[in-house]
Structures are given as C-alpha cells and as structure tokens.
Amino acid sequence: MSFTYEYPRPALTVDCVVFGVDEGGLKILLIERDIEPFAGRWALPGGHVHIDEEIEDAARRELEEETGVDKLFLEQLYTFGAVDRDPRGRVVTVAYYALVRLADHRVRAATDARDAAWFAADALPPLAFDHAKIVEVARARLRGKVRYEPIGFELLPRKFTLSQLQRLYEIVLERPLDKRNFRKKILAMELLVELDEHETGVAHRAARLYRFDERRYRRLVRQGFNFEI
Amino acid sequence: MSFTYEYPRPALTVDCVVFGVDEGGLKILLIERDIEPFAGRWALPGGHVHIDEEIEDAARRELEEETGVDKLFLEQLYTFGAVDRDPRGRVVTVAYYALVRLADHRVRAATDARDAAWFAADALPPLAFDHAKIVEVARARLRGKVRYEPIGFELLPRKFTLSQLQRLYEIVLERPLDKRNFRKKILAMELLVELDEHETGVAHRAARLYRFDERRYRRLVRQGFNFEI
C-alpha cells in the first residue's frame, strides 16, 4: 500500500523528554536504537504520528509502547524541523516533555525489552539526531516552568516530606535554597495538606508527610492566584 | 509530478499571528481567503512548508508574500494538529507569532493585492479553521512574555516616549499602570537611552524620546540580569 501526493511532504514524528528526579538528581529516560540510522545509540523515545491520531496521543502511545510509562504530565515543548536533522530525509518532530514519579516507573522502564534506561541529565551518552538539542530546550523549559507552576509535584511521590520537596527544587533550579525560608513560603501558600503520617525507616527523626492539594490550587488560580517559588 | 510514501503523511503548514499596537489597542493582521475551504473568510497568513525549507523560513516567506511584512520579531508558538482541523484532510500547522512596528507596516499590508488588513484583537471577524484558537494561544503567550522579556519594544517605533511605552504595556497586559512607578522602574533598569529629541506636532508639552539599548540588554543578560515589568 502506498500514498501519493502532488507535493512532497515531510514525515511527522514525536519525541519525548521524560524527566524524573531521585536522590541522585535529575534523570532522563532514553531508549537504545536498534535500527539505522544511529543504531546502538541512545535516543529520546518517540516515533511516527499516525494519520488519524492526535499528536499528543501519539506521544503518549510511543511512551507507553517503548517504556511502559503512562498517565503522566505531558506538555508540548517545541517543534524541530531542521532540513538536515534526519539523514533519511525531511522529518519534522513535535517534541514533548513529560514528568514522572520515578519511584513508580524505575523498574518497568529499565527492564523493558526495548532497552530503556534512566540517565543522569548531567551525564547523558551521545544522542541520536538532534536529540541533545531537544534535551537542552526541555531542561530550560523545566527550569523556567517549575518556578511559576506547581509541576514539581509531578516528580515526587504523592506523599512527600518538605525536605524532599526542597531537594527537588534545588535539583531542578540548580541552586541551594534556605530551609526555613522555603518552608515558610510553601506553607504560606496553603496548597499542601498536612497528613497524619510520617516517614518510616529513617535513622533520624521521621518527617511529616504532605500532599499537594490540586483542587485547592485550581480554585485559587481561578481567583487570580499565582504560584511562585 | 507526484510523491509517494509507504505510510500516509499529514500536510505541514505554518500560520502566523502578527501583532501590532497603535493608539486604538492591539491589532492582528489577517488575510481574506480566496479559495475553498472558507473562501471569503479571514484567516491567519500562512501556507505550506517547502520540503527543503526551514519551518521558520517558511513562516517568514509566507508573511513576506502575503503581506509584505519582513524583518520582524518571529517566534514559534505551538503546533496544532487536531485531526479534524482542516476539512481537506490531515494538516498539521506550526504556528508562529510575530511583532511589528505598526506605523512601518500599516499601509503596505492594507493595500496588498491579497487583501490583508489589521483588525482590533478584541473584535476579530469569524476566522477560518481553528485560527481563533491559535490567536487565543498567541495572545496568552504575548501577555506572559512581555512581562519578563523586552519584546514590547518590537511593537513601538525605534524612538518612543515613555508614555507610549506605558500605553503599550497597558494594552498588552490589559490593566492600568501607575505613571510614576512605571517610569521609575523602567529607567532604573538603565536599558533606555535618553535622546536629545522630543515629539513634534502635539498640542501639549513635547515628550522626550528614548530608544531601547539592545546591546546593553544582551550584556546585562549575560551577567544574570532579568528584565521584568
């Protein structure tokens, strides 16, 4: 079967920069390519957009197929279409970035048949195509966005300690934050629900757990509230 | 001549939301379609991306062809690809937004053969395709971006008064600003060069003209400076 057009058309793909955070810092999910070009190189998960499929759906489908990751925060990043970005011909890719709770997804991705693995964002292997550039754009977007939208919570377990939250921000923003000021500010927003639970299995005083109150956030936004760290 | 592929491919287009500002407020440049679908309706300037052409170049080319507008601020906005957004079939469009100095472009666009015209952003006619949605996304982006990047200057003549600048921000941000505070803040950034010129032809005290010091801005950015209104 084949499809014919009066003018040549670029191929359309999606690529996803999937971020996770753990004690070691910011991580990015990559898959190892098994076909040319760039066979054996690591690359962003992605693939072709089906002709009757929404672009964002294609991104979710590829993530699910290649890495088993689903139900995550996903947002369009930028469209990359340099004429020479793929040696096979003109390929335009709509890049997305995604945030996942690493603890929930670590094993599944790492053991997947397609050889997916998490890499420290500061020590990525050489990437296929222009994927290194896409990653840079995604990191800049994450850094910028985390400050004025509460997307950081997408990277933490649903129940978290204030120290975990602070470390998350320190990792993404790449600078240290003052503990007292951080707590004062985040608690003053009244977006966190104090739970009657504490950490377990730590060799020191167990910290209280909190969860992010998404409903309340949405209500406040409607009233003109602006999240900001 | 024809082009054949193993799998179906969407068509790839660009569309541009071109903003201008005058005394009457925020304006958007539209062209009247002369072919189906939506013949006779107003639409965003745009068209197909050539197979060997960078996407942004396509946007500039279409703007130049359809409206005579060139050498302007142009930035990618978002990629729209809803399956049903074009009745002729799958068409994915990479939307851009552009800022122009209206005084320089008003006549050329309005008298162009393809029937281009400026419309008040708050009173657009019904638009073709999903262009109303694209415009909404573009307005939100402009509102957000104008506050922390000095792109407002792209909308003013190179020499402008502080009142013009203030009115520009009031129009884009859709709220009034305090005159003294605005002047204090913008002058404190030391990004404006005070010229030895004043307005002419006004029936009141002539205001001093300023220009934006782009070099200095870039130098400050490198040192970690953040523009903010």
Place this chain on the structure above:
DNA sequence: CCAAAAGTGTTCACGGTACACCCATGC
C-alpha cells in the same frame, strides 16, 4: 549517647505601591 535530619522566628534591606501637583506647549 551519638549521628542525622526535622523543625522553628526574628531582624533587616529592598522593592512594590499608593498618591498629587507644577510645568511646558500649542492653539
């Protein structure tokens, strides 16, 4: 009892905001 992280308040400097009058110019 020791190590490790949790948890907690105050002070100070700066920037944002509110606010009203005189000045220069053209008609």
Place this chain on the structure above:
DNA sequence: GCATGGGTGTACCGTGAACACTTTTGG
C-alpha cells in the same frame, strides 16, 4: 489663558534573605 499631557518624590508596607539552635529518632 486654557486644555492637554509631561514630568517629578516620598512614605508605607510586605516580601525576600540571612541566619542558629533545639528536638526527635534509630542505631
């Protein structure tokens, strides 16, 4: 001389930043 916008300073308040010690828990 009058209408029109240009141009200017100060006082108050709230937020951001700096900063150190006690508490709790497990080992």
